[in-house]
Amino acid sequence: xTKQVQQLxxxxxxxxxxxxxxxxxxxxRFTAETAEFGNDISTLPxxxxxxxxxxxxIPGVSSFQLHFADHDILTPGDAPNVLVxxxxxxxxxxxxxxxxxxxxxxxxxxFSKRNLAKVGYxxxxxxxxxxxxxxxxxxxxxxMTVKALEDFDLSKKDAERAKNMFALxxxxxxxxxxxxxxxxxxxxxxxxxxEIMKANVAAFQAGWSFGETTEDFVTSYEVKPAxxxxxxxxxxxxxxxxxxxxxxxxxxxxxxxxxxxxxxTPASDILHELSKxxxxxxxxxxxxxxxxxxxxxxxxxxxxxxxxxxxSGPGVALKAETIGLxxxxxxxxxxxxxxxxxxxxxxxxxxxxADLLQAMFxxxxxxxxxxxxxxxxxxxxxxxxxAARIAVKYRTPVFILSDGYLANGSEPWKLPEVADLPVIxxxxxAPDQEDFQPFRRDPETLARxxxxxxxxxxxxxxxxxxxxxxxxxISYDPANHDLMxxxxxAKVDGIANDVEPLRVDDPDGDAxxxxxxxxxxxxxxxxxxxxxxxxxxxxxxxxxxHLNPFPANMAQVLKSYDxxxxxxxxxxxxxxxxxxxxxxxxVSYNRxxxxxxxxxELADVIRDVMHSD
Amino acid sequence: MTDxxxxxxxxxxxxxxxxxxxxQEVRWCPGCGDYAILAAVQxxxxxxxxxxxxxxxxxxxGCSSRFPYYMNTYGFHSIHGRAPAIATGLASARQDxxxxxxTGDGDALSIGGNHLIHALRRNVNIKILLFNNRIYGLTKGQxxxxxxxxxxxxxxxxxxxxxxxxxxxxAIGAEGAFVARTLDxxxxxxxxxxxxxxxxxxxxxxxxxxxxxxxNDGAYxxxxxxxxxxDITLRLEHGQPLVxxxxxxxxxxxxxxxxxxxxxxxxxxxxxxxxxxDPSLAFALSRLDQPAFTHVPIGVFRSAPRPSYDSLLNAQxxxxxxxxxxxxxxxxLASGDTWRVD
Numbered sequence: 021x022t023k024q025v026q027q028l029x030x031x032x033x034x035x036x037x038x039x040x041x042x043x044x045x046x047x048x049r050f051t052a053e054t055a056e057f058g059n060d061i062s063t064l065p066x067x068x069x070x071x072x073x074x075x076x077x078i079p080g081v082s083s084f085q086l087h088f089a090d091h092d093i094l095t096p097g098d099a100p101n102v103l104v105x106x107x108x109x110x111x112x113x114x115x116x117x118x119x120x121x122x123x124x125x126x127x128x129x130x131f132s133k134r135n136l137a138k139v140g141y142x143x144x145x146x147x148x149x150x151x152x153x154x155x156x157x158x159x160x161x162x163x164m165t166v167k168a169l170e171d172f173d174l175s176k177k178d179a180e181r182a183k184n185m186f187a188l189x190x191x192x193x194x195x196x197x198x199x200x201x202x203x204x205x206x207x208x209x210x211x212x213x214x215e216i217m218k219a220n221v222a223a224f225q226a227g228w229s230f231g232e233t234t235e236d237f238v239t240s241y242e243v244k245p246a247x248x249x250x251x252x253x254x255x256x257x258x259x260x261x262x263x264x265x266x267x268x269x270x271x272x273x274x275x276x277x278x279x280x281x282x283x284x285t286p287a288s289d290i291l292h293e294l295s296k297x298x299x300x301x302x303x304x305x306x307x308x309x310x311x312x313x314x315x316x317x318x319x320x321x322x323x324x325x326x327x328x329x330x331x332s333g334p335g336v337a338l339k340a341e342t343i344g345l346x347x348x349x350x351x352x353x354x355x356x357x358x359x360x361x362x363x364x365x366x367x368x369x370x371x372x373x374a375d376l377l378q379a380m381f382x383x384x385x386x387x388x389x390x391x392x393x394x395x396x397x398x399x400x401x402x403x404x405x406x407a408a409r410i411a412v413k414y415r416t417p418v419f420i421l422s423d424g425y426l427a428n429g430s431e432p433w434k435l436p437e438v439a440d441l442p443v444i445x446x447x448x449x450a451p452d453q454e455d456f457q458p459f460r461r462d463p464e465t466l467a468r469x470x471x472x473x474x475x476x477x478x479x480x481x482x483x484x485x486x487x488x489x490x491x492x493x494i495s496y497d498p499a500n501h502d503l504m505x506x507x508x509x510a511k512v513d514g515i516a517n518d519v520e521p522l523r524v525d526d527p528d529g530d531a532x533x534x535x536x537x538x539x540x541x542x543x544x545x546x547x548x549x550x551x552x553x554x555x556x557x558x559x560x561x562x563x564x565x566h567l568n569p570f571p572a573n574m575a576q577v578l579k580s581y582d583x584x585x586x587x588x589x590x591x592x593x594x595x596x597x598x599x600x601x602x603x604x605x606x607v608s609y610n611r612x613x614x615x616x617x618x619x620x621e622l623a624d625v626i627r628d629v630m631h632s633d
Numbered sequence: 634m635t636d637x638x639x640x641x642x643x644x645x646x647x648x649x650x651x652x653x654x655x656x657q658e659v660r661w662c663p664g665c666g667d668y669a670i671l672a673a674v675q676x677x678x679x680x681x682x683x684x685x686x687x688x689x690x691x692x693x694x695g696c697s698s699r700f701p702y703y704m705n706t707y708g709f710h711s712i713h714g715r716a717p718a719i720a721t722g723l724a725s726a727r728q729d730x731x732x733x734x735x736t737g738d739g740d741a742l743s744i745g746g747n748h749l750i751h752a753l754r755r756n757v758n759i760k761i762l763l764f765n766n767r768i769y770g771l772t773k774g775q776x777x778x779x780x781x782x783x784x785x786x787x788x789x790x791x792x793x794x795x796x797x798x799x800x801x802x803x804a805i806g807a808e809g810a811f812v813a814r815t816l817d818x819x820x821x822x823x824x825x826x827x828x829x830x831x832x833x834x835x836x837x838x839x840x841x842x843x844x845x846x847x848x849n850d851g852a853y854x855x856x857x858x859x860x861x862x863x864d865i866t867l868r869l870e871h872g873q874p875l876v877x878x879x880x881x882x883x884x885x886x887x888x889x890x891x892x893x894x895x896x897x898x899x900x901x902x903x904x905x906x907x908x909x910x911d912p913s914l915a916f917a918l919s920r921l922d923q924p925a926f927t928h929v930p931i932g933v934f935r936s937a938p939r940p941s942y943d944s945l946l947n948a949q950x951x952x953x954x955x956x957x958x959x960x961x962x963x964x965x966l967a968s969g970d971t972w973r974v975d
Binding site: 201319322474 | 706750
């Protein structure tokens with residue numbers, strides 16, 4: 021039969037299955053094929069905290085959404101055009117997100133009475149007409165995989181496990197993806213198990229061939245490569261970008277990186293990644309707890325290393341006292357918080373932006389800490405370098421607020437030239453100074469000297485007790501404490517003049533409404549702004565990367581607009597800070613569902629504000 | 634002085650005790666045991682022959698933790714219980730430093746218990762001086778994790794119902810490779826233990842019985858009373874038979890998993906072996922003072938060498954550099970799957 025080829029400008033696919041079905045791997049591979057093909061991409065993995073929730077249940081569903089296009093895109097997409105559901109639970113958990121007319125590929129082998137009953141289907145939705153609004157492709161993926169592998173020396177179970185590769189092969193055919201990368205990947209991954217390797221490749225190819233021959237799919241689709249700036253690209257997740265940014269900060273400062281960390285979702289991947297870079301002089305210390313992790317990092321900083329700790333919100337709560345100590349002793353320290361849903365344990369694998377006020381105020385005493393929030397997966401790389409620059413230059417702890425969405429999401433990244441990355445001057449105190457004073461400040465930055473042990477003639481003691489201005493000796497003098505408190509604050513406030521001003525995107529310069537976001541919502545807000553503008557709406561957009569201190573032009577930007585909308589995945593934390601500091605009554609939009617915003621949802625919010633009085 | 638300090642630069646000139654005294658006024662209560670320990674440490678440090686600027690004292694919170702302010706070295710007075718964690722980072726990042734931790738029974742064994750045991754099991758290259766006065770001093774007199782059961786304090790008016798830790802047993806149980814005990818009032822013995830601790834490559838735990846004359850005066854009186862002390866104090870020396878008593882007329886004989894007291898002439902007198910990898914003997918010795926002050930061993934219970942944490946960590950760094958070459962950022966960025974857009 022002749023197959024038709026249809027051109028599309030963008031597609032959103034969601035792979036969904038049981039935690040053990042390999043959906044994350046399938047999604048990763050499809051993403052890699054798509055990146056190689058040259059589309060712009062944005063991904064959203066979504067998986068349960070349980071390693072293996074009971075098989076076939078809704079809590080056990082793991083999914084991976086991928087948006088790819090022939091133009092630049094900003095989000096993983098609101099609603100999938102295609103759902104691959106490996107079992108009834110995956111169908112039930114995801115079908116509500118699909119628009120009518122979407123393609124649904126279901127693995128009918130898993131639609132047994134028992135599996136249907138597990139998730140509350142009385143009859144198979146594939147047969148009872150309840151999916152009539154969709155284009156359903158009922159395919160026995162498991163048994164076709166087993167059949168394709170019958171000549172291999174494999175157990176039935178091992179053969180069944182290759183069904184995700186069959187599905188990947190089918191989807192790769194459907195969207196004209198290049199296959200060499202996946203075959204090469206399987207050859208490397210299963211190099212030590214040749215039979216499994218060959219079987220997975222065979223399943224992948226069988227899926228492709230099935231697409232080509234079946235009458236179920238009469239059309240395949242092409243999405244042309246996107247027009248991206250020339251350069252060398254790679255696909256990168258936020259956690260990897262952050263880890264590489266920290267390595268880069270070490271290289272650009274000449275300091276050895278010392279990471280103290282305790283495993284915690286969704287930050288652990290940064291520990292895993294950094295532990296690979298010992299040849300860069302990166303030392304990773306998996307501590308006994310969160311407190312020891314940050315303590316060791318601060319101890320390393322005292323010794324002249326670039327000390328850092330990586331964690332998520334509950335870990336930050338435990339580290340608070342040590343971060344306060346770092347404020348008091350004025351040493352560089354990076355604290356990476358990959359935010360997740362809280363309070364307490366919350367929803368560990370789900371995203372949120374609700375630790376901004378914790379970073380601002382979550383310590384005793386007046387304890388200012390600069391805060392930087394990356395706005396996309398690739399921006400995590402640059403945010404890490406910027407945080408290190410500030411920490412070293414101003415001798416201060418700095419928070420990096422990433423989040424679960426950025427951490428695991430990915431996008432194409434145009435690689436920078438190393439020479440273009442900023443140089444960070446450690447500027448250690450020189451030995452044998454007359455009248456050395458460990459708390460005598462640089463008049464411009466208010467930073468104190470970084471005099472590391474081993475430097476002759478500068479022996480001195482630091483600690484959490486209040487220090488006399490200059491000498492650093494213990495002081496209970498009332499006026500001195502007032503002075504030191506204000507100096508520490510002034511030092512951090514002064515950073516405002518040393519960071520990029522807030523850039524406002526207001527194409528015609530006549531918008532009356534500004535959308536102001538921070539952190540991982542950048543993609544969704546930008547996509548929403550585009551939609552509003554496409555329909556003729558006038559709206560300005562700005563995204564805050566430096567949350568403490570705010571850029572120097574913040575007040576002016578806020579006052580330039582009649583209304584300022586602040587969408588946040590919390591109950592209004594940036595809004596609270598803006599209202600308190602600038603007396604501007606911003607319009608807060610808040611959802612805390614553990615999921616990123618959808619572009620259409622924010623477009624509606626912007627339109628509502630534009631049309632209200 | 635020993636291989637343990639091989640990576641620490643040597644002082645060009647011999648140093649003296651006064652070189653280690655800072656200009657800060659010492660502010661412990663008059664009569665506090667801490668003064669004697671400070672003098673003993675300041676008097677001992679020149680012996681190491683290392684540069685003063687490569688010596689660091691790290692402390693937590695408590696009376697003892699003021700110690701670094703009085704040492705004319707680098708110092709870090711940190712937060713309650715966390716000194717071993719901070720020192721772990723420092724010692725791991727800087728093998729050219731001699732890092733000492735000063736802590737107390739509340740700091741090390743209550744709020745910082747977790748860090749203490751993990752520093753010991755990792756054998757981090759830090760020397761931990763645990764001043765044990767069996768009371769909270771800085772907060773003015775509450776019972777501590779080494780206070781005896783039944784102790785009446787401000788927070789236990791009817792007597793403490795807690796069972797105390799035995800720090801030596803705890804340290805041995807935590808896989809401590811070097812575990813010793815000494816007394817604030819016996820300067821010579823204290824310095825001999827510091828000497829042994831400094832020679833250990835890795836974590837050394839030195840429990841120092843220290844008298845708090847304000848809130849727990851006389852806690853160690855039996856060990857200081859000239860009439861009684863020699864009959865209950867057992868001085869541990871590696872390779873020597875465990876003989877004690879004013880007239881050296883008593884000796885320890887193995888008895889099941891423990892000991893009985895017998896005659897020095899007994900052929901089965903136990904010979905102390907601090908170096909054996911098996912911690913059983915050291916642990917059994919640590920139980921001798923229960924009930925309190927039956928017999929109290931002082932000296933080195935255990936000194937069993939094994940690689941220190943910093944040496945293993947830095948060996949991996951060296952190995953990675955040797956195998957993969959010095960890290961190249963541009964090569965890292967371009968590694969794996971990339972594609973070019975023209």
